[in-house]
Amino acid sequence: MSFPMRNIMFAFASLAAVALAAPQALAAAPEEAAAKALLKSPKFAKATASLAGDYDRIVKDIITLTEIAAPPFREEARAKAYMAMLKAEGLDDVEMDGVGNVMGLRHGTGGAKGEATPLIVITAHLDTVFPEGTNVKVRRDGDTLYAPGIGDDTCSLPVLLAFIRAMKAGGFNTKADILFMGNVGEEGPGDLRGVRYLFSQGKYKDRITHFISFEPGQSERITNAGTGSRRYKVTFNGPGGHSMGDFGLVNPAYAMANAMVAFSKMQVPSDPKTVYNVGIVEGGTSVNSIPFATAMTIDMRSNGKAELDAEEKTFLAILPEAVAAENAARSTAKGKISYEAKLVGDRPGGTTPMEARIVKVADAVAKANGYAPKYSAGSTDSNIPMSKGISALTLGSGFETFRNHSLDEGLKLDKAVNLRHFNNELATVLVLAEAK
Amino acid sequence: MSFPMRNIMFAFASLAAVALAAPQALAAAPEEAAAKALLKSPKFAKATASLAGDYDRIVKDIITLTEIAAPPFREEARAKAYMAMLKAEGLDDVEMDGVGNVMGLRHGTGGAKGEATPLIVITAHLDTVFPEGTNVKVRRDGDTLYAPGIGDDTCSLPVLLAFIRAMKAGGFNTKADILFMGNVGEEGPGDLRGVRYLFSQGKYKDRITHFISFEPGQSERITNAGTGSRRYKVTFNGPGGHSMGDFGLVNPAYAMANAMVAFSKMQVPSDPKTVYNVGIVEGGTSVNSIPFATAMTIDMRSNGKAELDAEEKTFLAILPEAVAAENAARSTAKGKISYEAKLVGDRPGGTTPMEARIVKVADAVAKANGYAPKYSAGSTDSNIPMSKGISALTLGSGFETFRNHSLDEGLKLDKAVNLRHFNNELATVLVLAEAK
Numbered sequence: 001m002s003f004p005m006r007n008i009m010f011a012f013a014s015l016a017a018v019a020l021a022a023p024q025a026l027a028a029a030p031e032e033a034a035a036k037a038l039l040k041s042p043k044f045a046k047a048t049a050s051l052a053g054d055y056d057r058i059v060k061d062i063i064t065l066t067e068i069a070a071p072p073f074r075e076e077a078r079a080k081a082y083m084a085m086l087k088a089e090g091l092d093d094v095e096m097d098g099v100g101n102v103m104g105l106r107h108g109t110g111g112a113k114g115e116a117t118p119l120i121v122i123t124a125h126l127d128t129v130f131p132e133g134t135n136v137k138v139r140r141d142g143d144t145l146y147a148p149g150i151g152d153d154t155c156s157l158p159v160l161l162a163f164i165r166a167m168k169a170g171g172f173n174t175k176a177d178i179l180f181m182g183n184v185g186e187e188g189p190g191d192l193r194g195v196r197y198l199f200s201q202g203k204y205k206d207r208i209t210h211f212i213s214f215e216p217g218q219s220e221r222i223t224n225a226g227t228g229s230r231r232y233k234v235t236f237n238g239p240g241g242h243s244m245g246d247f248g249l250v251n252p253a254y255a256m257a258n259a260m261v262a263f264s265k266m267q268v269p270s271d272p273k274t275v276y277n278v279g280i281v282e283g284g285t286s287v288n289s290i291p292f293a294t295a296m297t298i299d300m301r302s303n304g305k306a307e308l309d310a311e312e313k314t315f316l317a318i319l320p321e322a323v324a325a326e327n328a329a330r331s332t333a334k335g336k337i338s339y340e341a342k343l344v345g346d347r348p349g350g351t352t353p354m355e356a357r358i359v360k361v362a363d364a365v366a367k368a369n370g371y372a373p374k375y376s377a378g379s380t381d382s383n384i385p386m387s388k389g390i391s392a393l394t395l396g397s398g399f400e401t402f403r404n405h406s407l408d409e410g411l412k413l414d415k416a417v418n419l420r421h422f423n424n425e426l427a428t429v430l431v432l433a434e435a436k
Numbered sequence: 437m438s439f440p441m442r443n444i445m446f447a448f449a450s451l452a453a454v455a456l457a458a459p460q461a462l463a464a465a466p467e468e469a470a471a472k473a474l475l476k477s478p479k480f481a482k483a484t485a486s487l488a489g490d491y492d493r494i495v496k497d498i499i500t501l502t503e504i505a506a507p508p509f510r511e512e513a514r515a516k517a518y519m520a521m522l523k524a525e526g527l528d529d530v531e532m533d534g535v536g537n538v539m540g541l542r543h544g545t546g547g548a549k550g551e552a553t554p555l556i557v558i559t560a561h562l563d564t565v566f567p568e569g570t571n572v573k574v575r576r577d578g579d580t581l582y583a584p585g586i587g588d589d590t591c592s593l594p595v596l597l598a599f600i601r602a603m604k605a606g607g608f609n610t611k612a613d614i615l616f617m618g619n620v621g622e623e624g625p626g627d628l629r630g631v632r633y634l635f636s637q638g639k640y641k642d643r644i645t646h647f648i649s650f651e652p653g654q655s656e657r658i659t660n661a662g663t664g665s666r667r668y669k670v671t672f673n674g675p676g677g678h679s680m681g682d683f684g685l686v687n688p689a690y691a692m693a694n695a696m697v698a699f700s701k702m703q704v705p706s707d708p709k710t711v712y713n714v715g716i717v718e719g720g721t722s723v724n725s726i727p728f729a730t731a732m733t734i735d736m737r738s739n740g741k742a743e744l745d746a747e748e749k750t751f752l753a754i755l756p757e758a759v760a761a762e763n764a765a766r767s768t769a770k771g772k773i774s775y776e777a778k779l780v781g782d783r784p785g786g787t788t789p790m791e792a793r794i795v796k797v798a799d800a801v802a803k804a805n806g807y808a809p810k811y812s813a814g815s816t817d818s819n820i821p822m823s824k825g826i827s828a829l830t831l832g833s834g835f836e837t838f839r840n841h842s843l844d845e846g847l848k849l850d851k852a853v854n855l856r857h858f859n860n861e862l863a864t865v866l867v868l869a870e871a872k
Contacts, residue, residue: 129722188722227680231723243735244663244815247711253732254700254714260693264765275683278690279727280720286565286624287667287715287733287781288815289841296689297723299679329700345723379680379724405725 031357031364034431039368043170043435044427050169051422054162055415059145061085061158062411063138066150071134075100075126075184082126082157082182089164091180099197102126103181106164108174108433118176118209120433122163124156124397125186125194125213125381129405146410151401155411156214157182159397163426167435174433179204183213186381191345195381199388210358210392210432211385216404216411217396219421219428220371222362224393226383227273228308228349229301233342234259234319236283239335240292250330252294253283255337258322260296266314272304273377274311297344303377305349316341347379350386358391358432365428369420398422467793467800470867475804479871480863483606487858490598491851495581497521497594498847499574502586507570511536511562511620518562518593518618525600527616535633538562539617542600544610544869554612554645556869558599560592560833561622561630561649561817565841582846587837591847592650593618595833599862603871610869615640619649622817627781631817635824646794646827646868649817652840652847653832655857655864656807658798660829662819663709664744664785665737669778670695670755672719675771676728686766688730689719691773694758696732702750708740709813710747733780739813741785752777783815786822794827794868801864805856834858 038044070078083102087094091104103123110117128149130136138147160180167174185193195213199205215223236252236259260278268274276298283294300315302308319339327336352359366373378394385392398421400412474480506514519538523530527540539559546553564585566572574583596616603610619630631649635641651659672688672695696714704710712735719730736751738744755775763772788795802809814830821828834857836848 188724229724243713243715244709244711244737247709247713251700251714253696253717256717257693257696257700257714260689261697264687264690264693264762273680273683275680277679277683277724277726278687278693278720279679279723279725281689281692281717281727281730283718284714284716284733286841287735288624288665288713289715290713291715291717294717297720299723301680326700405722 029360029364031360031431032368035361035364035368035427038427038431038435043172047166047170047172047426048423050166051162051426052419054165055419058158058162059413061161062150062155063145065157066138066147066154067136069130069132069134069136070126070128070149071130071132072127072185072187072189074132078126079182079184085161086180089161091164097197097202099194100184101181101194101198103179106167106178106180108177111175119179119204119207120176120210120212120429121179121181121198121208122160122429123181123183123213123381124160125153126157126182126184127187127190128152128154129187143413144410145413146408148407148409150411151216151399151409152404153186153215155216155399155401156397159214159422162422163429166426172430172435174430174435176433178429178433183381188345192347192381192384195384199384208385208390211382211390212392212429213381213394214397214425215380215394216399216401219396219398219424220366220373221376221396222359222373222393223376223378223380223382224352224359225303225377226350226386227301227303227377227379228305229299229345229347229379230308230312230343231297231299231345233295233297233344234339235293235295236323236337236339237293238290238337241290241334243288243290246290246334248331249290249334250326250332250337251290252337253291254329255323255326255339256294256296258325259318262318262322263298263315268311269307272302272307274302274304274307276300276311276315301379303349308349347383348387350383352386352391352393356391358393361432362393362395362428365431366424369424369427371424395425395428396421398425465796465800467796467867468804471797471800471804471863474863474867474871479606479608483602483608483862484859486602486605487598487862488855490601491855494594494598495849497597498586498591499581501593502574502583502590503572505566505568505570505572506562506564506585507566507568508563508621508623508625510568514562515618515620521597522616525597527600533633533638535630536620537617537630537634539615542603542614542616544613547611555615555640555643556612556646556648556865557615557617557634557644558596558865559617559619559649559817560596561589562593562618562620563623563626564588564590565623579849580846581849582844584843584845586847587652587835587845588840589622589651591652591835591837592833595650595858595861598858599865602862608866608871610866610871612869614865614869619817624781628783628817628820631820635820644821644826647818647821648828648865649830650833650861651816651830652835652837655832655834655860656802656809657812657832658795658809658829659812659814659816659818660795661739661787661813662785662822663737663739663813663815664741665735665781665783665815666744666748666779667733667735667781669731669733669780670775671729671731672759672773672775673729674726674773677726677770679724679726682726682770684767685726685770686762686768686773687726688773689727690765691759691762691775692730692732694761695754698754698758699734699751704747705743708738708743710738710740710743712736712747712751737815739785744785783819784823786819788822788827788829792827794829797868798829798831798864801867802860805860805863807860831861831864832857834861
């Protein structure tokens with residue numbers, strides 16, 4: 001496509017964050033006490049000092065990683081660089097798994113005798129939306145860094161490394177094992193394949209008790225609901241022909257237009273939020289040929305599973321009608337219009353309930369840090385564990401980013417604000433892992 | 437676009453040949469006598485012997501030229517090769533003009549004292565529809581040659597060279613000057629720029645009295661009417677956005693769909709034949725983004741000028757309505773849908789009347805050769821002179837071709853049939869040029 005990308009700002013690029021109804025108040029709980037105790041501990045003071053001293057290094061690592069392109073399905077170079085960074089932090093069992101995720105383990109002390117050791121995954125995604133050949137050189141203008149992918153999600157990767165150093169600086173032992181990871185396949189076409197693999201074929205798949213993915217944004221933004229989505233590429237095929245000599249034959253572009261018009265009139269509920277979109281249209285070879293094929297790629301999402309199913313059913317019913325209308329409107333003497341609807345994305349939805357310990361911890365830590373937690377639903381790597389009933393959240397890694405997914409993507413550095421967020425995130429991880 | 441090209445056969449690839457009402461019978465005339473005299477002359481026997489002896493060379497030259505790719509706007513390599521061939525035939529004033537046409541003059545003896553010497557242009561187009569990088573290697577299977585562009589219009593170019601040799605072999609002098617040419621820009625995006633230039637800026641522009649372009653097909657197929665066409669690329673622009681976060685905003689794909697549906701219902705007359713087509717659709721950057729822009733490229737043609745004007749008017753009225761409907765259907769809080777309709781092709785129509793000498797000559801020669809002339813309208817280089825009232829025809833150069841404009845394009849060799857057509861074409865040129 002030859003259309004320029006324009007400016008647009010997403011609070012969370014790939015999250016499509018949507019405010020949920022205000023969660024019920026959480027009772028004062030052990031999590032609140034644990035959060036307060038941690039925050040005032042001398043160990044945590046050492047950890048925060050480590051983060052503060054690390055700030056320039058985090059920025060440097062962001063630039064280094066941003067400048068290693070990581071298009072969908074081509075994350076390997078960046079993955080290897082990040083794996084080397086994980087190794088340099090002294091993690092155990094540093095490796096790349098079968099799908100390209102890289103990870104290393106920080107062993108915990110384990111639970112009581114006979115109790116399984118919890119395993120917390122802390123991850124950020126390696127892939128960006130940008131195709132191969134995109135100029136990923138970082139440009140700095142004052143406190144602002146510009147480069148495709150720098151916000152979503154490259155900036156989160158070095159923060160995780162800083163957590164490892166801060167935990168070491170603080171002398172923390174955790175009960176839980178913590179698996180630090182950079183995962184592949186979060187963005188569009190990747191269809192969450194990195195985290196899918198982690199939970200279906202990865203060697204830790206049966207051990208993971210908690211999962212936190214970090215995405216650009218504020219740390220008090222707590223995504224505890226995963227919006228389910230189904231994406232289709234629908235191809236309309238026909239006999240084609242010459243615009244003059246074959247005038248009157250069926251044209252797949254008209255069948256597709258019928259479908260788009262019907263789709264555009266589809267009624268969907270606002271609660272749970274349910275949406276649809278025609279994202280890409282393509283087809284035809286020349287102005288004076290009736291196309292042999294045209295195609296549209298569409299997105300349907302809902303925070304409700306039944307609503308997504310209903311939406312998909314309606315959509316799939318539109319297609320044969322649209323095609324039949326075109327076959328009735330023009331000649332099928334040289335062939336009819338047919339269509340193929342290919343499922344190109346299927347992200348399961350799910351929710352980590354407000355009463356789950358992971359939510360209580362994130363909420364308590366944020367409040368103890370003076371933040372007002374904001375709950376949202378999104379479409380992120382957390383969708384996979386959420387769909388399996390495993391406690392999962394997506395949190396902001398602390399940077400304000402803008403124009404994510406555009407060539408003007410950027411990140412604003414604000415050391416004081418960023419550090420406050422880092423501290424908040426680290427405290428969440430530490431309380432969750434029962435650090436001492 | 438990534439859609440496979442499929443098989444399709446056009447009798448005349450770029451002509452979109454359409455049978456016209458049977459022309460009125462032509463009175464027995466000087467042209468008939470001249471045709472008969474020429475055909476039985478010893479000079480013409482020598483000329484036909486030359487063509488027969490040249491057959492293998494014509495085939496060899498077709499292969500040579502086909503394998504020099506000539507995409508739209510990238511005809512230069514093939515043009516230079518053809519220019520060298522024109523020069524080798526001993527033509528005068530061999531040159532490439534300002535737009536890339538190549539040509540050489542065969543001087544005639546001129547008219548009576550004080551009478552301007554007629555100038556006949558004999559041309560075939562150099563360009564093919566295929567983009568750079570298309571494999572143009574010719575594959576031979578028995579009597580069939582396969583390669584993109586071999587039919588339309590590469591096969592015609594060497595036939596013109598054979599005419600020059602045959603005229604020399606026959607010892608013909610012509611009254612008219614004959615300009616042999618390979619022209620650029622006949623196919624779609626070229627928008628007839630080669631022949632436009634010839635008649636607007638070329639050095640012979642005020643001298644040309646007759647014009648014959650050769651295209652694949654039978655020599656008794658006489659295109660004496662030029663179908664007018666107007667082509668638009670319509671771009672629909674909008675604010676774009678995230679498919680989830682910005683759901684409810686206007687989407688240019690829906691505005692375009694509205695326009696396509698209305699366009700598909702447009703009523704057009706069948707006489708004069710009037711047609712329209714959506715040829716290319718494109719737009720959008722990712723499945724989960726509301727597109728900033730989508731576009732459709734459309735073709736409108738008519739054998740009648742008033743009908744083409746009316747068709748264009750209706751089409752242009754559809755666009756604002758389609759856009760307004762989308763702006764009314766969804767939120768314009770972040771911007772409205774707008775559109776831009778860019779005229780990307782404008783081929784004037786015209787007719788060379790049945791009573792024009794060039795038609796009478798072609799008709800008389802074909803009949804004298806035992807052919808039943810078939811008159812048609814098309815969209816070819818002849819549109820330009822026709823629109824200016826200059827006598828012009830497009831004739832088939834004598835090869836049966838198939839699947840023109842497809843990657844399976846091919847040409848069937850049938851020496852006896854082909855030679856009969858070459859003789860017919862050469863006789864037409866000779867009678868028109870008043871050869872002696």
